[in-house]
Amino acid sequence: MKIPSNILTLIAGIALTLICLWYGQNHGLMPIAASAEARTVDELFNFMMTIATGLFLLIEGVLIISIFKFRRRKGDLTDGPPIEGNIPLEIVWTAIPAVIVFILAIYSFEVYNKMGGLDPMASHDMGTQMAHHHHNDNLVALDLEGQEMALGLGASPGNKDEESLVVDVNGLQYAWLFTYPDTGVVSGELHVPVNRQVTLNISAADVIHAFWVPQLRLKQDAVPGREAQLTFVPDRVGEYPIICAELCGAYHGAMKTTLFIETEAEYNQWVQNNTFAQESFLDEAVANYHVP
Amino acid sequence: MQSSTVEDPKLALNYHKELKNEGTHGEHPDHRMLGVIVFLVAESMIFLGLFGAFLIYRSMMPVWPPEGTPELELLIPGINSIILISSSFVMHKGQSAIQKNDVPGLQLWFAITAAMGAIFLLGQLYEYSHAEFGLTLNVFTSCFYVLTGFHGLHVTLGLLLILAVLWRSRQPEHYSENSHFGVEAAELYWHFVDVVWVILFVLVYLL
Amino acid sequence: MSTATETKENPVSQNGHGSSHKQRKWQDYFTFSTDHKVIGIQYLVTSFFFYFIGGFLAEIVRTELATPDPDLVQPEMYNQMFTMHGTIMLFLWIIPAGAAFANYLIPLMIGAEDMAFPRLNAVAFWMIPVGGVLLISSFFVGAPQAGWTSYPPLSLMSGKWGEEIWIMSLLILGTSSILGALNFGITILTMRIPEMDLNSMPLFCWSMLATSALVLIGTPVLAAALILLSFDLIAGTSFFNPVGGGDPIIYQHMFWFYSHPAVYIMVMPFFGVISEVIPVHARKPIFGYRAIAYSSLAIAFLGLIVWAHHMFTSGTPGWLRMFFMATTMLIAVPTGIKIFSWCATIWGGKIELNSAMLFGIGFISSFLIGGLSGVMVAAVPFDIHVHDTYFIVAHFHYVLFGGSVFALFAGLYHWFGKMTGRMLNETWGRIHFALTFIGFNMTFLPMHQLGLLGMNRRIALYDPQFQSLNQVCTIGSYILAVSTLPLVINVLWSLIKGKKAGRNPWRALTLEWQTTSPPAIENFESEPVLWAGPYEYGIDSENEDEEDVEDMLTEVSAQS
């Protein structure tokens, strides 16, 4: 294999490194991040983007150079050099990706752990420990003989002991229903105070839905017959879309609502405004609920 | 190998009959048994899928079978199991017979096997008609019917294979000591169905 | 043995056999023929037929998505469109197209006269049109609309008969694929000419071996899932219906146990195609034969233990997510080996940049993007964000279109001469490539960004902020639609007027080039001789360099 002069290779290498380092940070592909955990996900993505850009440029570069440099000249019927392999080189390109994915796996594991993915409360398979939550769960219609599964993302290890604002989230064709067990508020929108830990108990009434807030980088399927949990600490005031990400029928695309991350005061105001209307709304909701 | 110019069109038609090693174009060693084995590997994956699902349900439910499932009757299925398992041995006698070129022996043992298979199926039907639960009562009963039913389908198919062997064996010289693929295939299939039944019986009835 | 006489075209000798050698009739292509070459072409033509249907549905989908509102088709209809698009493209286009190449090439490449079980082979083929027509007929009762994944409970609640037809059709197509795989595997293992051991097989055979193993292990599990789903749908059981105590997640596990391997079933045959096409047109041995061969096996094995990466958000406990993340990332290693080896094969070669090679290089460059985004979505925290978004749609089209379809076209340009006796036209081929490459990237590259920004998939109506990018995609998809015209024109024109191919237009070394084009009914006039490994290019180039150029030129003109 003929390698271009060393200096050129070196310059190309440095340029490639600089480009991918720059692009990895400045791709601008992600929406705003509204929690610290979302930003760790972004860092992970940036890291992956950096490596991917490098590999992309390297391989496309090889292909493009080959197309121009190693073209068969007209009338030349001879073959190229009979190189059938190169063991050291093959070891290198087996080992480097192996190391990269190893690092990536460790890094992802770390991020996942930070997001609370390994919190036993939330990520365990068979959650008898979720039973305590059952008493005010009058909206979970499909209770399977007491068996519940808690799945999803729990509290970050750092915030474990913090008191969460608990909201029950129920997905049904084609709307989200949010119940605040503490205050009894029932709403079609999700309001949460900024910088306070929120725990969502996610369930579904009819088919599978998925609760997704792109700006939190969080998604969790709402599976009928199971309950899943998402815990997060929003830290950026604003309005963000809540999107159903799992095909749930014809109007799946319309199954959207809004997440309001508000200051403590705004949030309290909202709770007050809504408590009085709660009785009638709940009746309505439950009535809705028992329609098959 | 010879050139195709001498090829006899008749040979080409007989492409896959057991004409061994005549050195003609178009012949190759007989891989049909290998084909049956590979096919059975695929078949066993279906059962593995179904059994896997069954085991997951079993491990997920707090009570298994779910409350309100009537007890399974064990007597008839037990007898049935014994019949099916012993039929495998009976059938093997048939194969041993043909290896000694004993066609009547083959016919005898295969006929007995077929009868035993038929009894198994009748027993299964009897069990269905006397079961105190329906298909849709709960996940256990659904599994019960689907697993035994799917297996029963395979027994039926195996039975048809045996009958086909019997039918063909009336033709003199159809099976001989060194050419009896049909016999071997039917037998292997039957053993397979048997093994599946043993697993099924343990999972569904005993556990 | 002398090869010089063998490689000379001798059209008269075929007829010379007179009555002893049957001639191929055009009617054979419409009958239950057991000739692997007829079956291969039947597969290929059938799959192209369904490709056009699937592509037409895709154009409806894209046209609908040109605007944020569901104005072209009703949302319900939209769901039917993409469900049928996905199902057709996977089960009636890519999988049968892979089988087409396998059928046509395996016996030729290993010097056999036919497959191990020709009749079974024909049965397997004829199940495809049956399953396909059945699937299409579901439009009369309301096509399935739960996506190609058909997750319950939704699939149990939307259009019973459409769904049942979908299940039946998949069972038929799955059985066909199992029978095909059984045949491929056994043929490769047992019917090679005696001199060819496993490690001197063409790499296409290796990749088909791995593919067949996956089909045989995976597809039956899909069948099991579909049988249970069918009971839920028709008989009122509740295996997957939580209302009766069932569990929809079990369906997902069973479905993906097949359907993850299925993506390798769809792409691995084409890895094999690329490993054949590239060395020939780069005039260089494949770089790292064994690494490529064994990495197929590694991919097949790992492919069986990664399925739950499709379920990171649905109901897998944390530790399981980590396990599946690790195995999924590991697959990147053997896949990377292949990509690097192909690049190293090209590097330093004497590249003939014809249509086959253009599609081959196009394959590497697009599949690379699919592979890189694949490693990204293996990372659980990131996948949680992009799962079920357009990022995923982009990812799998880069794998399935940029990967499989590009390689399929490369194979088509490469072997068309062998299959029909006439070469495809290069100019039209290049136009076809340029349009496909531009259209493809324009359609699918922006989808990455759409997904990251928050556009979920399978929606007929979307947030207006995404409209401009969507319009780029839609225009790209029209270019893709147009790109099929040069192909169709080229194929029709070349069939009648194309340049005669001769035995070995590419001066390639694998056995299929030792026989006539198209090959005689039982492939070889006499048993072919393995006088070189499949990729031993350049071995005698030193001598050839000194050869008189005059001599070579006369040789060339004599050949054409």
Ligand code: HEM
């Ligand atoms: C002709 C060019 C193609 C275009 C313009 C196209 C476009 C699309 C679009 C826009 C979707 C997303 C629909 C949605 O989520 O709402 C989609 C889905 C899909 N496409 Fe394609 N596609 C093309 C070719 C292919 C090919 C060649 C394959 C496979 C070999 C394929 C396989 C799929 C699959 C499996 C889905 C998922 C369907 C589902 O969500 O159930 N597509 N396609």
Ligand SMILES: [Cu+2]
């Ligand atoms: Cu939805």
Ligand SMILES: [Cu+2]
């Ligand atoms: Cu997968």
